[in-house]
Every structure is written in structure tokens, then in C-alpha cells.
Amino acid sequence: MRITTIVWGVLPCIAILGLTPSAFAHTSESGYILLLPTEYYLLGGTLSVALSFLILSLTAPKAVVAGYQGYLSLPWIPAGVFDTVLSAVGFILFAGLLYCGVEGARDPLTNPLPMVIWSVGWVGVTVAHAVFGNFWSVLNPWRFPVRMLRRLAGAAAEGNGPVALPDWVKGWPAILLLMGIAWYELVSLSPEDPDLLAFWVSVYWVIGFIGCLIFGEAVWLRSGEPLSVLFRYLSLLAPFSVETKDGGRRVLYLSKPGRRVLEASPPTVPFMLFLLLSLATVSFDGLSMTFWWLGLNDINPLEFPGRSAVTGINTVGLVLAWTGLACLYCAAVWTGERLRGAQDVRAALGLMVLSILPISLAYHFAHYLTYFLVNGQWVLIALNDPLATGANLLGLQGFRVTTSFLNMPDTVERLWQAQVAAITIGHIWAVVLAHGLSHRLAGGRASRHLIGQIPLGVLMVGYTLFGLWLLSSPTGG
């Protein structure tokens, strides 16, 4: 049996073993989770990731690369008018959402703007990019108006703007704007308020619009607009990808999820920091609700005083989570490269950060799962009557939101298992990708690549434990 076959066959089994309670013989969602034997799940998940690292260490990195070989070329998909129509639809949907934000219900749960922006957009669309590929590149709300405006001005629809964005700036606007989005969502007083959200989403759009006009759509969306940057990287994990061939013909490829990570160009330092920020924000969102964090800040978790009382500490915490993760990551890669005897650590810093993409995806899925299941119902209600005029567009009048699945032990356990599965599989996937990326880093040479991977492997095992601990911890707030 070939080694690659063993790798591809064994890893999922380890993951499953790590998730099944029986494998270890052995008031509210949070309350029911406390009744579960979470310590076994933590142990199982963490050991699974550690074991996968050990198995891979016995495997040549090129085996991973070989395992990722092969793809299916699917029928071509149309370009041109098709894209224009889609981008027009994206823009119209966006404008419609903004209108609903201003004119719809003041109750955020029945207004389409906050429900779609946070539940569908921030939660759902992010995960969807790791499945379906980079559809944001067509559906984003800037592409259509920017191209129309350029055409009206007599310029080509696509092309550079009048100002060149300096290379050293690229990535930093995306970091600043992502930090802004994260702060607004996690720290600000009322991120779901339709009035405020409509205002800030408009500001965000205007920034993007101006950025596209000045620096060019392609440049700004690759370097300055954080959602485009994040979705572009996450879509590297997707089995689907589209490539434009000579003559404008486009081909849809189907490959093993993550293949394109191994082929991607290494991110520069700002983009490395950006990807670490995207993971840190979700991690901190989980951390900021734990009894541990609240206790550390003298907040009684049973009497949570509201966001206004934790604005300062959570702002600091968000920044610390990012800088802390960045330091840990850089220290791990730097140590690994030194152990490997490499001279250019910077190249490794950029390349290896791609391996955390599955971890980001897993955290995002696990952290927002219950939120999505509850607010997904509100999305339907909001879309059924988007302007609070008594409309019944989806025939859902009288539909009642339920949260019973968060108050029953059996469903809470299933949700918990899904979250543990996501975290564990995400980390194992990251270990696999890191192993494959190290092959590129070593220039195809096998010497000492193993010892160089140990620090990052230890960090990933530790982050698995941290992620599972976050999900199992009692929460307030």
C-alpha cells in the first residue's frame, strides 16, 4: 500500500476516533455542555491532532503533495455578460439591504440588514467560500458600479486606477478595516442596530468604492478590502476553482480541498498578519465570553453588566489576541527555520501561514454554529417581510423562531460533537497542509524538514486544545 494511501485513509479515522465518546469508554446550552465529559473530548481531539502530526512526520512531505495531485476539469462557465449580470445582482442586493436597514423594522432581529450582514454574510458567506470558491470576486458590491462608472468615463471596465498603491502599503488597509469590522462586531455597543449598521456599512462601501476608483478594482480588492482578501484566501481551501484560459475561456476545476493552498504564492508580511488577525478575532470572541476572561477582569459572569462595561478591556483584549497569536506563530516558524538551518525566515513566515487557513475555517464554523442556527431563522422572518409592511414574501407568516435545541441535552451534545469535529479536523487539515508546504520551503529537499516542523506542530496541537477548551468553558455575557 502506498504511503499516500495510508495518509489519506488514516487521518479521517483518527479524527473520528477523537470525536466518539465511546472510544474512551467512558441551563442552557452552556449548562448542558458542562454536564458532558468534555475533558475526554479535549483529550481525544488534541491527541488526534498530535497523532496526525506524528504519522505525517514519518511521511515524506512530497507524499502529501503527491496526494493532492490530480483534478477534474469541468465544463467551461461563461464569462462576460454572465459576470456583469451577477455583479449587478450583487450590487442591487446590497443596495436593497441598505434600504431595508433604513426603512425596515427598528428591531434588529426582523430587519434584513443586520440579519443578512452578520448571519448570512459574516458567518455563512465566509464558510461558503471554503466550499464553493471565490464567488465574492463577482458578487461584491463594488465591481458593478465601478466598472459602469469607468465605462461612462470612457475607460476600460477593468484596469489600474490613476494612483499606484505602493507595495509596502498593500495589505495594511485590509488589516485596519478588518480590525474595524471585528471591533464593531465584538466590542461596540450595538452592532446589530439597523440605523447604525446602515451608516457604517455605507461608510465601508464608500471607502471600497473610492479605493477601487483610485487604485483600481483589482488592486484594491486584493490589497485593501478585507472581505475580498479573506475570502480569496479561504477559497484556496475550496474544491472548486475557476481559471481563465487564453482567449478568455474559463474552466472550472474540481480538486482535493486545499490543493491550491500548496500552489499559492506566499503572502507578504502584512497579509500574514492579516490572516492571523482573522483567526485571532474569532478566537477572542470565544474567549471574551468565558468565565475565565470575565473573572480576570472582575466581571461577575452571572450578572454580566453589558458591553458598555467591557468596551475597554475587550478592545485591549482583541489587540492582545492578535499580537499574541502573531508572536506565537512567528516564534514557532522562526524556531523551526533555525532548527532546519534555513537562512530566510521571512519566506517561511509568509508561506506557512497558509496552513492556518483550515484552522480559521474550523474556528469560524464551530464558534458561529449555534448563532447561525438561531439567527438563520430570523433571517427568514426578516426576508419574509423586509420592510415591516406586513408582507409575506416567503409564505412564512406566523413562523416562530425556536431555540429549543439549545435547551435539550441530546441536541446540545450533537452540536457540541459537530463543533469538536470541526476544530479537530480543521487542525489535522492544517497539519497536513503545513507538511506539504514545508516541501516547498525545503525546495523539494527532505533534509531536516521534520525537525523544522516541530514548533509549528506544537503550536497547532496547543491551539486545538485551546479551541476545544473555549467551546467547553462556561460562558456569561
Next chain:
Amino acid sequence: MTEQKTNSTKTKHFTRRDTLKTLGAAAGLAAGSHLMPLSGRYAQAQSSEPIRIGFQAHRTGIGASYGRWYERTTMAAAQLINDAGGINGRPIEIVTEDDGTDPKRGAEVVEKFAIQHKTDIVFGTLFSHVVIGSAPRAGELKIPYFVVSEGHHVASGKLNRYVLQPGITDVKSQVQSMAPWVGSNLGKKVTMIYPDFAFGHDHRDYFSAAIAAQGGEVIEKIAIPPTEQSFFKYFPRIPKETEVLYHVMVGPGVLTFVKELGEFFGSDRPQIFGFIDSLEAVDLANPGLEALEGTYFWEGFPRYAQNDGANPHDAFYREKVGVDANGASLSDPKDISTYAHMFGCWETLYIIKQGMEAADYKGPADRAKLIEAVESFTDFPEGPEHPQGAKIFNGQTHQVFGIQNISQVTDGKLKVVHRTSIEDSLYEPEVDYTKMAF
């Protein structure tokens, strides 16, 4: 987004046009309604501006699970009031704003209601810290603020003349009214287990005084740190002579507390009494809660339909809110409501209606008249407007008093074993808001 953390039912954001449309559709219902035969005023309603009621709702944040049911109850009552002709011939319009269960945001929302939405009043707040944070702004803006909070902060005199709590009893009266029955039927030697912060301290102080007045005694007070997750180590402190164990644990550790309590005592245990606040919206038939069988709980409004004829209005209220005989949503029998508390929204809306009618309320200029009218009320008879039961209102303290229920867990359901008298819950007034200037 922490507010996973959110949940609720459909909120209808009534516009004027929409409210009038609803009225039209409801004309037939209104004609047959025994609640408020105001069909004669309906024609006037068609040409009248709606009365705008700002609903300060916990749609997100720590109070969201309560907020969902407060909203659902509010909308059911508002619909009924409109079906029956509205208030003074005018439809009511509920304008919902989310306060994030945050006091600073709460004050902002009060301001939005008063200045931006120009609502006539503000209504519906539950969590005490939001009430306390919002009340000063309501006083400054001189807008009536009808809270549904249970907190003693209204009757304690801590707030101002614009804040009233006429639709739900406060925790002091609830705790106090338990003592006579507990002392007479369960025992006089009580050990209290409570979380070590203000909520637990209130129970400790109110009940200690009340049971002493009954000739009983709290022989041990066990304060549990709020972050505690395992409770075994505290149980040996329960004295052997304890006849009644009084618990008011809250938070995610409650289920662990119940499980460990059951394992500690087995079948040989004292009588156990608690407040349903610990397990509001939790199905008592869930696995892991078996230790509660045979124990007693305070309930504001009994979650399970009693079918004993004691409350003829309960079934009507359940039907309109969309709740079944087990206190669960009609659309999902596992979705348990916050039944013990949410009736307060329903009853408060009807008191607002009664107050506006008594004051012949026309608009914001009549806000002081509205408060004076409510202050003049003394009692609310049991009926469709007050399905939880009859109440006595103290205009000086702005606080209502009512009957309370003691229920025993029987076959995984709560069966009412005692209904207190209203007198059991009365205490000396601590403030006279009527002497404060508007």
C-alpha cells in the same frame, strides 16, 4: 457575535398604515371580543394617529432568551388591544428597539424613543441593571417608563416619578410571601444556598427576615462564588437538622448543581425549595433533572396549565401568546417559554391602556396626567387583562402586589400546591413618588 446568542419571535414593526390595516382585518374579531367592546370607537380609530409605545427589548445580550418571550407576549397583547379598538379609539403601535441588555445602550434607546421615534411612553424592560441605567434618562426626558423587571429598585425609591412597575411583582414581595407556607408546611429550620452577589443577597436578606417573622430560622447561609462549577464541597456545610434547603442558583452551573445535589442526598433529603428563575425556559422533564422530583418552586404564573378551575383566564392567555398546556411554544413543544415572568408585559400594556383612558390621554403633553392616573389605581381584578390574578397597586411606591404560586415537581411537571394571598406579599412603603415633582 456574543449574542448567540439571540432568539425571539416575529416582531411586527407596526407602521401607521399597517396598524390601520390590521385594525380593518380585525374588525370582525373586535366585534366578538369580550375584552374591550369598543367597536363603536373603531371608526374614529381610522382617522387617528396611533399611540406609539416604545418597547425597550432585550433582543440581544444576556437577556435575549427572556426578551424573545417578552416580545411575543407584548405583541399578542398589542394585537388584542388593537382588535378591540385600541386606546381611546386610537390604535397602538409597538416600536421595538434592542437595548442589548446593556444599561448605557438602554439609556440611548430611551432617548431614541423620546426624541427620534417620539413614542408616547417607554415600556417592557426586564433586567434590573438596564432599568437602573435607563430610568434617569426617562426622568430627564419626562417620558413615562413602565418596566416589567421584578426588581425592588422601583419600590425602594431608587428611581424617579416617571418609572412605574404596575404589571409584575417585585422580588422582595415574592420572597417574603413564600415564608408563611414554607414555615408551616416544609419546616422552620432553613439552610440557604445562593450565589454570592446582589441577586443572592436579596434572597438571603428578604427570606431570613420573613421566616423569622414566622418563628423560623435560617440556620446556615452558604454563599457560592459566581464562577463556581462544582458544588459537592459546599454540601457538607448543610447542617443535619436542616428541614428546608432554599436554593436560588442561576447561570450555566445550575444543571450541575441539581445533579450533584441529587447525588449528594440520594433519597434521604430535606425538603427543597427554589425559585423557578433557576430553570426558567428549561424543560423539567429533561434527563439530569430527576433530582428535582418532589421539590418545590416559586412561580409567578404557573408554567403548566393546572386544570383545577382556579384560573379561568389562563387558557385564553396561553392561546393568544401561542403557548401550550406545558408552557411550550405551540410551534415547538420543546421550546419552553419564560412563563413565570412574561405575563407582566401583557398586564402592563393593559394598565397603560387603562391609565390612558382614565387620563383621557391625547399625546405627550398628557404624560404627567397618565402617571397620575396610574398612581390613583388601587387594584386590578383578575380577568383577561390580568390573567395571572388580581393585584393591589400602591401608587406611592409605583409597585404592584399580587398572589404568588408554590408548585411541586410531580412527574416532571410543576403542580401548584399553594397560592399565597396578596397580603402575604405586602410590606411597608419605602418611598412616596407622588410627592416628587414632575
